[in-house]
Amino acid sequence: MxxxxxxxxxxxxxxxxxxxxxxxxxxxxxxxxxxxLRLPLLCVTGPSGTGKSTVAALLLERLRDRCVVLEQDLLWVDGLRDPADDYRAFRGTWLRLAAMVHQSGRPAVLCGTVMPPEFERLPERVLFDRIHYLALVSEPEVLAARLRARPAWREWNEERIAETVDFNEWVRGGAATMDPPVALLDTTTAPPEHTADAVAEWVAKTLG
Structure with a gap:
């Protein structure tokens, strides 16, 4: 549909x-x-290196009875990597896909880097009751160390790491003032399983 x-x-x-x-x-x-069906969309967001992909895998078992968990990088393909209008094609495609998933009666949990200014302005936004955002963040030194430890094929250089650390600090400093506000979850010292438990708890509380 x-x-x-x-x-x-x-x-x-x-x-x-x-x-x-x-x-x-x-x-x-x-x-x-x-x-x-106009359901809420739940976004688990945050900078690279804060644990989104790891948490997404752990959420499958924790949420499969109530939600559909989706990894945003699944659609990060050549045809949608156009930076025009802040990756409008990529973000709009995700909103359309999530809205179609919702027609099965189960809300989607989208794991990937996206913030309110990037989703809330799109025409597809009207397909959702509300979009809720939970950002995973980390202390900057720990985040930088995680990114440096990634395999070479992922092409993390110092300039890219610095940009990501800056983005992490922007999220931590401005989350409460965004529209809608973004909840924060610090993953600096938490084991992945504990982070996944906390995200699952946020999903359950958000869905009521």
Whole structure:
């Protein structure tokens, strides 16, 4: 089910229209109204090196009875690596995919680096009740050491490491003032299993 294609006239609407206060898509071409499941999307975000990929694997067992866990790098392919408009094609594709997953009745947990300014402005944002963000962060010295220890094929040089450390500090300093606010989880000393437990607890609390 492609939520951007009208079930009645078949026209593709790249800027979906949702009826106010109702989970119903309204086709601007023919007026057809299509009910859909408008669930919350949960994003486990943060800089590289804070443990997102490791946690994503551990969340599968912890959340498989209630959510669908997705790793953002899955779609980091040549056709979507266009930096135009802050990787608009990549981010929009993820929102459309997550919205389609939601039609099965289970919310998605998306693990990958994304912040509110990158998702909240997109036309596909209306397909979700709300997007919740939890950022994994770390002390800068520990984060830099983790990135330096990565295998050579991942091409982490000192300039790239410094940029990531700066991003980590930006997230830590500005999370509370973003719209919506971003919750923080420090992974500096926590074993991956403990971090996964804390993320699973955040998911359960967020979903109520």
């Amino acid at each position: 492609n939520l951007l294609i009208c079930a009645a006239c078949g026209v593709r609407n790249d800027e979906p229209v949702v009826v106010p206060d109702a989970p119903v898509l309204a086709c601007p071409h023919c007026g057809h109204r299509q009910p859909f």
